[in-house]
Amino acid sequence: MAREADLVADAQAVEALFDEHWVTAWRAAYAVTGRRDLADDAAQDAFVNAIRSFASFDRARPFAPWIAKIAVNRARDLLRAERRRTVTELDEDPEAPGHADASGLLLGVAALPSEQREAVVLHHVLGFTLREVAEIVGTPEGTVASRLGRGVAAIRQTMEAEHA
């Protein structure tokens, strides 16, 4: 049977969600991968999956932490797959923190252990509460607070060393 279609375009609502949360999803993914190409793929996959499973989303809750969580998880999956490849493929992004022209602040963030970097970006860059960060990364709130404290201290050290 031919596929039926009164052509539907709830497109405006979807596009509004995309416009409002795309950068958040991407930055969350980038916090995990540190690579633009993987963040592109992870954030895009996250949005496509979110739209497909939107019916299961509890609309009483904010959308941003939900999409961020999907993006973080997808980014971790992609990163795990990438790590099975040769290490030499990594860090080819000239804009990646860690590259020579990155600021001391971004270098400090890039140098953090991944779990601290994720917590710092989700909380300080994207503005999620500790509780939301805990939910996104799947760890207790106290652990997030601890990672944040250590992460910010390390960034501060890096920057102060740079300016010393």
Next chain:
Amino acid sequence: MLDADLIERELREQYPRPSAAATERARAAVMESATERLRPTRSVHARRQWRPVLVGAGIVVALAVAGVGLAAGFGVFEGTPAPPDVSTNFKQLNQFADAAVQKGFALKLPQTDASKAHGVVEIQTPDGPEDLWAAPNNQGGRCYLIDWANDPIGKDGSRYGVNGCAQSPPPPSNISVSDVWVYLHPDVMTVYGSVYVPAATVQVTLDNGSSVTLPVVENLFLGSLPKGTKLSKVVAFDASGNEVAQRPLQSN
């Protein structure tokens, strides 16, 4: 010692953002996925016995289903000239059609004559009156907008709603039907569609065996049900109550 607020402020400013190319690529993928999602996709489901209900010509039918009032008010609404915010939405549908073609979507939307947009039918829903507007298009059919009368108008001057165009060529069953819910009205499922032969009413049979009858106006119909309601069949009748088309549906 560096101030934590300063670090946070600088970090928000400096932390990398997605490139424009990646953003547009993702936008196209998401929109294509959304379009796909919004098309009915149902798997085969056991059929319920259908008990026909004859409906007299021109009667406005109101049936209660699952506690949700559903009343048609096309008599006073049909032909109502569309206000500017509705016309703007039809113009934007044309822009969306253009963009869809440019982005290589499989979707091929016709161009609508927004100046001829007009009211077709208005129903009552738990979220207030819901309206179906239509305008002719350049493929000989019509495009439509479904909105809630009490929703605010968007910043761009457009009325928020579900829009699209009747299928061309018609499906073999001569009935197309879709159900959709929108972000602003998450508890309400809108059922709508087209009948491609002359018809006065459609009877929508639900998975639980009950049914609702909706008027067909300008070949279009509109109904509202609680979100999650499953449909099993749509049958169209002419003004004499004769069945003129039937569309079995496949429930999720």
